[in-house]
Amino acid sequence: MSRVVLRSLVHRITAHPDVPLAYTASCESCSWKAEPSADGEAVDVECMAHSGRSNHRQFTRTVTGRAFVVREGEDPKPPAP
Template sequence: MSPRTLIRSVTHRITQHPDADVTYEAECLSCKWATQPSTDLEAVDVECMSHAGRSNHRGFRRVVTGFAFVVRDGE
C-alpha cells in the first residue's frame, strides 16, 4: 500500500500586532532634517510644517511603521 498525503486548508488573517504601536516619522527631501519616530501623526505633521516655515522646504517623505500578526481564523 502506498503512503497517502493529507492536505488541509487553514484560513489565516493578518492584523495589527496587539503589543506594538504604529509609528510615524518624516524626513525633508531638501536637506537631512528628520523627525523622531512618534505614535502621534499630528505631532509629526506639526514638526514638518515648522521646518517648512523656517526653511521654505516643502517636500517630505513620510514613513509609517506597523507590525503585523498572522493568526489562524478562529483563534
Template sequence: MTRATLRYVLHRITEHPDTDVTFEAECLWCDWQATPSTDTAAVDVECMSHTGRSGHKSFRRLRTSFAMVVRAE
C-alpha cells in the same frame, strides 16, 4: 504509498496588539528628520514648522507597524 490529507485554512494579517504604530518624516531637500512619534499629528506639525523655517515643502513620511498572521475565524 503514503497518503496525505491536505487542509486549507484561511489566514489574515493584522497589526500586532502589543505594539504601537510609529510615524516618522524626513525632508527631501536636506538632512532634517522629525522626531519619531506614535502621534501622526505631532510629526505633521514638525514638518510644517520645518517648512516655515526652511521653505522646504517635500517630505517622506513613514508609518511603521508590526504585524502578525492569524487564522481567520
C-alpha cells in the same frame, strides 16, 4: 505508494494591540528628519515648522506598525516574536 493529505487553513493578519503605529518624516531637500512619534499630527507639525524655517516643502512620511497572523480557531493573541 504513500498518501499525502493536504488541508487548508484560513488565516488573517491583524495589527498587534500592544505596539502602536510609529510615524516618521524626512525632508526631501536636506537631511532633516522629524522625531519619530506615535502621534502623526505631531510629526506633521514638525514638518511644517521645518518648512517655515527652511522653505523646504516636500517630505517623505512613513507609518510603521507590527502585525501578526492568526489561524482560524486560534486565540487572537499575538504569539511570541
